[in-house]
Amino acid sequence: MNNDVNILLVEDNPADAELTIRALKKYNLANNLVWVKDGEEALDFLFGRGEYTNYARSHIPKLILLDLRLPKLDGLEVLKAMRANETTRMIPVVVMTSSTEDSDMVASYELGVNSFVSKPVEFDDFAKTVADLGFYWLVINKVCPVS
Amino acid sequence: MNKSSEQIELRQAENNLRASEFLYSNLVNGIKDYAIIMLDPNGYIVSWNKGAERIKGYQVEEIIGQHFSKFYTQDNLDKGKPDTELLVAKTEGRFEEESWRVRKDGSLFMANVVIRPLYDEEGQLKGYSKITRDITERKRAENALKASELRFTTLVDNVKDYAIFILDPNGYITSWNIGAERIKGYEAEEIIGRHFSKLYTQDDLDQGKPEAELLIAKTEGRFEVESWRVRKDDSKFIANVIISPLYDDCCQLNGYCNITRDITARILAEQQLQTSANYARSLVEASLDPLITISAQGNIMDVNKAAELMTGVKRNQLIGSDFCGYFTEPKQARVAYMQAFSQGSISDYALIMRHRSGKITEVFFNANVFRDQYGAVVGVLALARDVTKTKQIEDELRQLNNDLENFSYCVSHDLRAPLRAIHGFTTILREEYATILDEEGQRLFKIVSDNAKKMGQLIDDILFLSRANRLEMQLNFIDMKMLAQEVWNELAADRVGRTIDFRLMDLPVACADTTAIREVLQNLLSNAIKFTRGCDSALIELTGYKNGIENVYSVQDNGVGFDMQYSNKLFGLFQRLHSMTEFEGTGVGLAIVKRFIIKHGGRVWAVSKPNQGATFCFTLPPETNCNQFKDFDNE
Numbered sequence A: 001m002n003n004d005v006n007i008l009l010v011e012d013n014p015a016d017a018e019l020t021i022r023a024l025k026k027y028n029l030a031n032n033l034v035w036v037k038d039g040e041e042a043l044d045f046l047f048g049r050g051e052y053t054n055y056a057r058s059h060i061p062k063l064i065l066l067d068l069r070l071p072k073l074d075g076l077e078v079l080k081a082m083r084a085n086e087t088t089r090m091i092p093v094v095v096m097t098s099s100t101e102d103s104d105m106v107a108s109y110e111l112g113v114n115s116f117v118s119k120p121v122e123f124d125d126f127a128k129t130v131a132d133l134g135f136y137w138l139v140i141n142k143v144c145p146v147s
Numbered sequence B: 001m002n003k004s005s006e007q008i009e010l011r012q013a014e015n016n017l018r019a020s021e022f023l024y025s026n027l028v029n030g031i032k033d034y035a036i037i038m039l040d041p042n043g044y045i046v047s048w049n050k051g052a053e054r055i056k057g058y059q060v061e062e063i064i065g066q067h068f069s070k071f072y073t074q075d076n077l078d079k080g081k082p083d084t085e086l087l088v089a090k091t092e093g094r095f096e097e098e099s100w101r102v103r104k105d106g107s108l109f110m111a112n113v114v115i116r117p118l119y120d121e122e123g124q125l126k127g128y129s130k131i132t133r134d135i136t137e138r139k140r141a142e143n144a145l146k147a148s149e150l151r152f153t154t155l156v157d158n159v160k161d162y163a164i165f166i167l168d169p170n171g172y173i174t175s176w177n178i179g180a181e182r183i184k185g186y187e188a189e190e191i192i193g194r195h196f197s198k199l200y201t202q203d204d205l206d207q208g209k210p211e212a213e214l215l216i217a218k219t220e221g222r223f224e225v226e227s228w229r230v231r232k233d234d235s236k237f238i239a240n241v242i243i244s245p246l247y248d249d250c251c252q253l254n255g256y257c258n259i260t261r262d263i264t265a266r267i268l269a270e271q272q273l274q275t276s277a278n279y280a281r282s283l284v285e286a287s288l289d290p291l292i293t294i295s296a297q298g299n300i301m302d303v304n305k306a307a308e309l310m311t312g313v314k315r316n317q318l319i320g321s322d323f324c325g326y327f328t329e330p331k332q333a334r335v336a337y338m339q340a341f342s343q344g345s346i347s348d349y350a351l352i353m354r355h356r357s358g359k360i361t362e363v364f365f366n367a368n369v370f371r372d373q374y375g376a377v378v379g380v381l382a383l384a385r386d387v388t389k390t391k392q393i394e395d396e397l398r399q400l401n402n403d404l405e406n407f408s409y410c411v412s413h414d415l416r417a418p419l420r421a422i423h424g425f426t427t428i429l430r431e432e433y434a435t436i437l438d439e440e441g442q443r444l445f446k447i448v449s450d451n452a453k454k455m456g457q458l459i460d461d462i463l464f465l466s467r468a469n470r471l472e473m474q475l476n477f478i479d480m481k482m483l484a485q486e487v488w489n490e491l492a493a494d495r496v497g498r499t500i501d502f503r504l505m506d507l508p509v510a511c512a513d514t515t516a517i518r519e520v521l522q523n524l525l526s527n528a529i530k531f532t533r534g535c536d537s538a539l540i541e542l543t544g545y546k547n548g549i550e551n552v553y554s555v556q557d558n559g560v561g562f563d564m565q566y567s568n569k570l571f572g573l574f575q576r577l578h579s580m581t582e583f584e585g586t587g588v589g590l591a592i593v594k595r596f597i598i599k600h601g602g603r604v605w606a607v608s609k610p611n612q613g614a615t616f617c618f619t620l621p622p623e624t625n626c627n628q629f630k631d632f633d634n635e
Helices: A014-026 A039-047 A075-083 A102-110 A123-140 B003-030 B050-056 B074-078 B081-092 B136-158 B178-184 B202-206 B209-220 B264-286 B305-311 B330-343 B388-432 B439-470 B480-495 B514-531 B564-569 B589-599 B624-634
Strands: A007-010 A033-036 A063-066 A093-097 A115-118 B034-039 B045-048 B095-102 B108-119 B125-134 B162-167 B173-176 B223-230 B236-247 B253-262 B291-294 B300-303 B345-354 B360-371 B377-386 B475-478 B500-504 B510-513 B538-546 B551-557 B604-608 B614-620
Touching (some): A007 A014, A007 A039, A014 A033, A063 A075, A075 A102, B074 B081, B081 B108, B108 B136, B209 B253, B305 B345, B330 B377, B360 B388, B480 B500, B514 B538, B564 B604, B589 B614
Parallel strands (some): A007 A033, A063 A093, A093 A115
Antiparallel strands (some): B034 B125, B095 B108, B108 B125, B291 B377, B345 B360, B538 B551
């Protein structure tokens, strides 16, 4: 079995994280998923620093699910940092947030987000949205060969 | 005494007499200003002096022996005057007259003639003496004086605008002209002889003014005053009074001349002018905003108190000084007033005024040129509004808005997350523990997820409302009929299984923000659809008209309607007039409608009766507003 990390889930809310993981698991999409709980940890993972300095697995996931409101560094800062880095700039990033603020959307797209998704309150909708995302980005989408 | 000495004495006396007669005769002959003539008892001339020669023109040789009637005019001759006059002189001892006489050359002169009879020692009439004086010149002067006096009296009498009357030395009125009659109301007959104090007010009488004024006129030669006087009908008027003393030839006080003019109208006009000037001044001074007038050269012409306070400089120092000297940026200040001069006005021109102490005040300048009566620009009247407070409030408002935005953001993000968890885990529970949960357990969990769902809807609506408030409107011409049709089509999902008679009338074009008006129509139409549910033949009609002031739009339905006693709650946030089981909803829709319409400067209202349908109306400014905006943008 491929040991590569497929999905990096950046989410500080454990409930949202669990719901996301459950929805992905249902379609067998959560096997190689790493869950980090703030922006700093996300960058540590991607850049192989901090507790991820000697991490054995690849630091380049096939997809990043990024929440915007995060402790320490927020989602937009994470996005900005990774887009500025040679090795991480091509990773597909989907912002998943409760926010429906236009300003968030604009800022995300300006920083080169690949998709912007608002988390539905209703679980059925939520589960379907997450599953569709995972399916599209992991199965249908072809990752850029450069990174 | 002996005879010879008697004779000597007699001769001496005779000699004396002769000498005296000679002297006398010489005296008479020498008089040049009087014609002295002697006539015999019949009127023939027996003596003729130098004066007679000069006055009448005859030499002594040619006139002696002639009849004195030669000197009379034909008129007087015809009347037999020469003889009559001699007769009068004879019978009465003297005749005197002033009458025309004729000179040798035929010219006339006015003569004063005195004729006396002459008697000898025995009392026999010996003749007449006739003394004639040429008084032509005197007469002429007298006549001229009389004519001038007459002219003057007529003039005074006929002056209408001035009351001119004479007082005797004690203040009693002795003459009264037409002007006096007109101004004071008394006829000459009823006032002459009365004391002039009658013309004073009681107050002035109590202060003894009439006497005091005469005294001043007498001692100082003139008295003048502007004061109240009383007319015959007791009405008062403001008079300009001049009293001058009158003296006779011997410098004795003869009385006073009083000239009075009614200046009530002038004084009232002056007072009115003064009052209006005072009023205008007090308006200027009452302004809490500094008011400054500026000349074309940029010098301060006038200021009010507030300008003193804001600059810390006294009025008299401000006036005449350079307007620009009281700003942190004099160049900008110059641009401002120059612009006012060239364009006629400026509005809300931001400048910073500097107090003498260095303290600065942010102000908005509004200025207009002002003109003289001929329309020429005199200067600029500038009003500085202290906007420190306004700016502060603006800053606070901006801060509050930021806070609110952050708050909305938190609400949208942080409140929704737990709801998602509640709904999500409840759903998972119901699915994964379906075999353990009985029917009641399933029902209870369903209630939990339904409520979480509802709360999610509420949060969405609140967020939408908050965004509605912050919406920066972009005014466009909107084809309301087309927009309404679009919205109606979009509401197809709400109308599934319904048959509704939708009547869309012609609607006036609006000038509004499309997003906002779309939302308004969507709420009103979806409400109409919702509240006609259950009607056998649902009818929704959208109409509109213009009344010149605003555009009025109405959405009418024949649905369940509402009780008008709650109409005030209708547009309130979270206010619902129907239960959740009857009609679903969060009570936000109409609140949003109201916010949007008010943001456009319009009004919303609704009329209804239970079960008889409802009509929701809103107004928008006329589309000419858009033209103004467009014009404004082009400037």
